[in-house]
Amino acid sequence: MSLLPYYLSHTHSVWYGIVPEFCLSDWVIQAGAKLKPRNMNMPIRISLSIVLAVATSIIISTSCNSDSNRDKPKENQETSTTVKDTTMSQSMNPTETGYADVNGLKMYYEVYGSGKPLVMLHGAFMTIPLNWSHFIPLLAKDRKVIVTELQGHGRTKDIDRAITSEGMADDVSALLKHLKIDSADILGYSMGGTVAFQVAVRHTEQVRRLIVLSGTYTHDGWLSEGQAALKDLNADMFNGTPIRTQYDSLGKDPAHFPEFVKKLMAEDLKPFDWSKDVKKIKAPILQAFGDADGVRFEHAIELFRAKGGGKMGDLNGLPQSRIAILPGTTHVGMIKRTDLLIPMITDFLNWDLNPTPPTF
Secondary structure (H helix, E strand, O other), X not given: OOOHHXXXXXXXXXXXXXXXXXXXXXXXXXXXXXXXXXXXXXXXXXXXXXXXXXXXXXXXXXXXXXXXXXXXXXXXXXXXXXXEEOOOOEEEOOOEEEEEEEOOEEEEEEEEOOOOEEEXXXXXXXXXXXXXXXXXXXXXOOOEEEEEOOOOOOOOOOOOOOOOHHHHHHHHHHXXXXXXXXXXXXXXXXXXXXXXXXXXXXXXXXXXXXXXXXXXXXXXXEOHXXXXXXXXXXXXXXXXXXHHHHHHHOOOOHHHHHHHHXXXXXXXXXXXXXXXXXXXXXXXXXXXEEEEOOEOHHHHHHHHHHOOOOOOHHHHOOOOOEEXXXXXXXOXXXXXXXXXXXXXXXXXXXXXXXXXXXXX
């Protein structure tokens, strides 16, 4: 379902980072909390904490400011986040925030901008600002961007239910109905990409176009080394990291964190193969992943061919689905590649599906 934990625990780089200051409800990580380089011979338990914290600081929103005039969520005990993208030197407040009662969950969501709806689904252990702070200001310029936090993540509390891609897909479907949106474009990263596949499979009529960033539709779509590394992941490895601090600070019961990790890993390690159903998805699909990602190239290309790709476009016309391999990009690094991804995403979503190839 997600290889994000693998990349945060199995890297062989020497890291030295500074956790930026940002706010997420009442949680603040102060600037200047330095992370020391890791010895290559350190146990994996130590390396995970260091790499996780640094990798999170890379993809995290660098700051967010409270605004007393913004709309408040429907539950008083938790507050929403103002996203600020320092790369773009601009800030953007949501036009709507709240909790949707869906399938036993109180599912937190935020809405930005106006236009055609785009739903964005985060990766495992992530939240709206951790995953999407650099994407929201760029994509909400000319469309309605809907971001949510999936079961057990962020401000959406866990319930007595297994965490599954199918269940989370049904939650997304119910959220769209709550917002009175008949159909939307769906974009998912890592675990969110796997959930996005299931939204398109289980709720076909609600998906106009599908974008999957570093996600798979079969268990063996991930590299085997990543699958093997996930088997050792446990809650203790997150001690002292921003993800654990965040979890404890968003109205959650800290004692539930080990159970949350266990439930999420159970889904990650469960074999699955949705090839038959995914290849029948009617919506055009854009798949994008890094050349140093955890997704097997052959896996993504197999779906691309099934959707009409793999032919010479000058002779056969352009397929409705697309594929992109980003150079110099890892699984975690995908979140930083807005320079490459935003033009691809907007062009794909705005395309009229005319198959006529360009001419001289």
